Amino acid sequence: MTEKQIMTDVLIVGAGTAGLTAAVYAARAGKSVKLVEQYLQGGQIINASHVENFPGFESIAGFEFAEALYNQAIKMGAEIAYDKVTGLHDYGNHKGVQTEYGGELLAKTVILATGARVRPLGMDNEDKFIGAGVSYCATCDGAFFKDKNVAVVGGGNTALDDALVLSSTSKNVYLIHRSKTCSAEKRLLEKLQEHKNVHFLLESEVTALNGTDKLESLNVRDNVSQTEQVLDVEAVFIAIGHIPDNKAFAALVELDAYGYIKTDENCATSCPGIFAAGDGRAKKVRQLTTAAADGTEAALAACDYIDLL
Structure with missing residues (x-):
């Protein structure tokens, strides 16, 4: 020394x-x-x-x-x-x-x-769309998508808190979670369920992030029916741990x-x-x-x- x-x-x-x-x-x-x-x-x-x-x-x-x-x-x-x-x-x-x-x-x-x-989804286009529709912080970036359709991926406290934040400004909020139930606190879940513009897509997962220069839609698979839909959203907020x-x-x-x-x-x-x-x-x-x-x-x-x- x-x-x-x-x-x-x-x-x-x-x-x-x-x-x-x-x-x-x-x-x-x-x-x-x-x-x-x-x-x-x-x-x-x-x-x-x-x-x-x-x-x-x-x-x-x-x-x-x-x-x-x-x-x-x-x-x-x-x-x-x-x-x-x-x-x-x-x-x-x-x-x-x-x-x-x-x-x-x-x-x-x-x-x-x-x-x-934060844990990424690990999907194609994820890095490409960071700042252009892919985010890991609803509090930070939610205001950029006022009156737009957005999605949140995850079922824990962070995901539900993100969805709650977004529900006050976004047109529709889709909560996508691969399990049948959310692991978040019961009080937080109940509070989120009161918002009519929040839609729960449980037992589902994102299979693709679509767009050219920015995120335009998600492919979402229902793991029960094995059907897939295209979800038109301008942002996805990832909260999976x-x-x-x-x-x-x-x-x-x-x-x-x-x-x-x-x-x-x-x-x-x-x-x-x-x-x-x-x-x-x-x-x-x-x-x-x-x-x-x-x-x-x-x-x-x-x-x-x-x-x-």
Whole structure:
């Protein structure tokens, strides 16, 4: 380590709910904290129109929730750098975090809170039509399709929340889901069913994205009758889950078969001094509350680790 390199106590990769919560707890414990975020602070929750399942808030906009958490972390003394983390190195009593633009950052402990990226359909024309009818965020792009016919693919909370957002501005919203029932919360489903312009196409799946320079229609197959129809829509919003983005850490921490980081109950990974929190960690439930809980656990475990160095 050169004289110019600064050693941070807790370096957190990712500034979503888990990462920001970890920053709050580590900073409150008197540790120096640095967050490294590739995109915009707040994570996936900034795309939610409303959050209604976080204790203490009957309803709050996702962006407002994320902004309040970010401001809290910064007020506590955490710093943030916007950069892409490309790798990790274990130096024993401290870690090296390689970044694309800022070089190597040194820290006594590292918390990986990278979350997960949206899962694509993996179909022809999908990449071609991104920004021209294919979207992964109804809150971001829904206003561009006011009074137009649109579709949402998926059956979880995100998909139904997207459909709910679109129902207030779009002419017709087609919810396409391959299963017979939706896995979303019952209250959200009931709320969506109240909207007459929302049409449920269950046990169905998209088989083609059609158009020349932009999306013009979808081919949708009914998996029960094995019939196929062409659905004239100008946009499709894809909400079929997420994929962990942990390849950069695979040489140092153990991943499961799906690419999620394996940890113990204290969020510790297979490498001492490195912890994982949030949606990128191997676990059963991925909710806003569990992300915050992970951030708390990982930060306190990291602080304990530092105190024993």
